[in-house]
Structure formats: structure tokens, C-alpha cells
């Protein structure tokens with residue numbers, strides 16, 4: 001009996017049942033529960049694993065740009081995976097000047113092809129199957145260049161005017177104006193994104209912002225993005241604002257900050273392409289960039305979360321011997337038993353015997369036989 005009680009991991013006063021035997025009852029479930037087993041989800045776990053809490057995504061864009069994958073979609077998929085672990089409260093991305101101005105080869109190739117097509121259309125060598133439609137005003141054009149010129153001359157100018165009107169308005173008037181113009185401005189932005197070539201790079205920063213990331217450009221000094229990202233992570237850890245840290249990088253320099261996070265009992269997830277990288281070995285879990293993009297990581301995240309839950313339960317069950325604490329617990333236990341009258345004691349044990357009933361405690365001669373295949377012989 002005392003051996004079991006030493007395992008108590010929930011302070012007596014705070015246990016959900018307020019029953020001093022609660023830890024013992026929990027052990028009965030774990031130890032003898034029908035189809036239990038620590039790894040499996042039995043009836044005492046909900047089918048959905050408990051989420052970790054506040055999640056932060058830290059994206060080292062210098063090291064892991066989305067490149068061939070459209071930045072907005074990449075960011076949304078990353079966010080979805082992170083959201084499997086808890087509530088995503090921080091999404092930050094850091095890179096230097098070059099990363100934002102870089103144009104990936106795939107995008108460069110697409111642009112080259114579009115330019116060649118435009119030239120053929122202008123010389124009337126080819127004709128599009130369907131005319132190009134301006135999705136702001138509905139006008140149709142037979143060449144892409146004409147559509148772009150129209151868009152810039154009419155709609156881009158309109159947008160500039162709206163922005164300057166907003167800039168000059170103040171206070172309540174500004175809020176009203178913003179509300180009036182918001183639909184038109186949003187429509188313009190959506191169409192412009194499709195038909196205009198981004199002014200800087202391939203629109204990495206704007207696309208990530210649209211997906212909800214805070215995007216920061218750092219100086220071009222080596223390690224500037226790493227330092228900024230690391231400081232941000234440590235700052236949020238110090239403020240105890242994080243329970244799960246998702247790092248998008250393959251940079252070995254982040255090993256220390258991951259170790260620090262684990263020391264502070266945070267869950268850590270690394271997204272990178274180096275499968276046996278030092279970062280992934282440090283983290284609680286890891287995904288490749290490909291898994292994120294293909295959507296496999298989202299399903300895997302649920303399994304990972306279940307594993308974390310199981311691990312946490314086992315961790316709480318672990319017995320650590322602390323002489324002073326043990327002595328205190330026995331004193332409390334003794335006083336509880338001494339102060340309760342016999343009737344109360346019966347109640348305590350009733351709760352426990354209910355639990356025993358639940359786990360099918362039968363006399364040994366009624367226990368199920370292991371050999372089910374042998375037909376029962378009638379007694380003569």
C-alpha cells in the first residue's frame with residue numbers, strides 16, 4: 001500500500017476528486033485497465049490529444065526561403081501545422097536585404113516565358129484563346145500588355161489617389177474613409193498581385209505579411225538574421241509567452257537556443273531539410289520542408305502531439321525520492337486517516353472499490369481463459 005502511495009503525483013488538496021486516494025485510483029486505472037497500455041489512448045484519454053498552448057513560429061528566411069513554392073501558400077501551410085500543436089500567437093520571419101530582393105530561378109523562368117508570349121501577341125503571331133479580362137472593371141483585351149497598361153493607367157492611379165486621401169485624413173474621418181474604401185482597395189490588391197510584377201524580388205515580404213507573419217529586414221552583416229531571431233525567441237521565453245517553439249531553419253547556430261527552450265520545458269519543433277541535422281536531434285519533433293508543403297506534416301503533427309501527451313503523463317508518474325516531501329506526505333496521510341471517522345473511511349474505500357469494479361476485478365477462478373479456441377466441456 002505505502003509503496004503505491006509513494007507514487008502520488010497530484011497534490012492531495014488539489015486532486016479533482018479531493019480524495020486522498022486519488023493518486024492510487026489513477027494508478028489502478030493505468031495498471032489494470034482493460035486494454036490500456038501507456039502508449040495507447042484508452043478511455044481516460046480523449047480521442048483528440050491535448051494541445052500544448054501558445055505556439056510561436058520563427059522563420060529564418062535567409063536559411064530557408066520558400067523558393068520554388070509560392071510564399072503565401074508556404075506560410076499558410078506552415079501555420080496550419082503549427083496550429084496542430086496549439087494556438088499560434090507569434091509568427092516572425094527575419095532576413096537580410098538580399099533575401100527579399102532575390103528572385104528564384106523558377107519565377108525568373110516564368111517571367112521570361114510570359115515576356116516571350118507578350119511579344120508574340122503584340123506582333124499578332126499568336127492570339128489568346130480567350131481575351132484577357134480586367135477583374136476590376138470587366139473590360140477585355142486581346143493582348144496581355146494592353147491589359148497591364150490599362151491596369152496601370154486606370155486602376156493603379158485610382159489606388160494612389162485613395163492612398164493619398166487616406167494619408168491626408170485624420171481621426172474619425174480617416175476611420176470612416178478607410179471603411180468606405182476598403183472593398184475597392186482590397187479588390188485592387190488581389191488583382192494587382194496576379195497581373196503586376198512585384199516591385200521588389202518576387203514579393204516575398206508582402207506575401208508573408210499577407211499570411212500573417214511579422215516580417216523583419218535586418219542588416220546585411222553575417223548572422224544578423226540569426227541574432228535577431230534568437231533574441232526574439234529568448235525574449236518571448238523570458239516573458240513566458242511560449243509553450244511550443246517552431247523553428248524553420250537548418251542553421252546549426254540555433255542548437256543552443258533549442259537546448260535552452262527544452263530546459264525551460266518548452267516543446268520544440270524544427271522544420272528543415274537536413275534529416276540528421278544537429279537541430280533536429282535537439283528538437284522534440286521535426287518535419288522536412290517537403291512534408292509541410294505536401295500536407296503530410298499536418299497529419300503527423302496529431303500523432304506527435306499524442307506522443308507528447310503520453311510522455312508528459314509518464315513523466316508525472318515517474319517516482320523521484322525526496323525525503324522531506326515524502327515525510328510530509330505521510331504526515332498528511334496519517335492525519336487524514338486519523339481524523340476521519342470509520343464511516344468516512346468507508347466512503348474513501350467505496351470510491352476506490354467503485355474503480356475496482358470498473359476494471360473488472362473478478363475472482364481468479366472466473367478469469368477469462370487465454371485459450372479461447374478450446375470448446376467448453378460440459379460437466380457430467
Ligand SMILES: [Zn+2]
Pocket residue numbers: 134135136137138139150151154155
Ligand atoms: Zn479595368
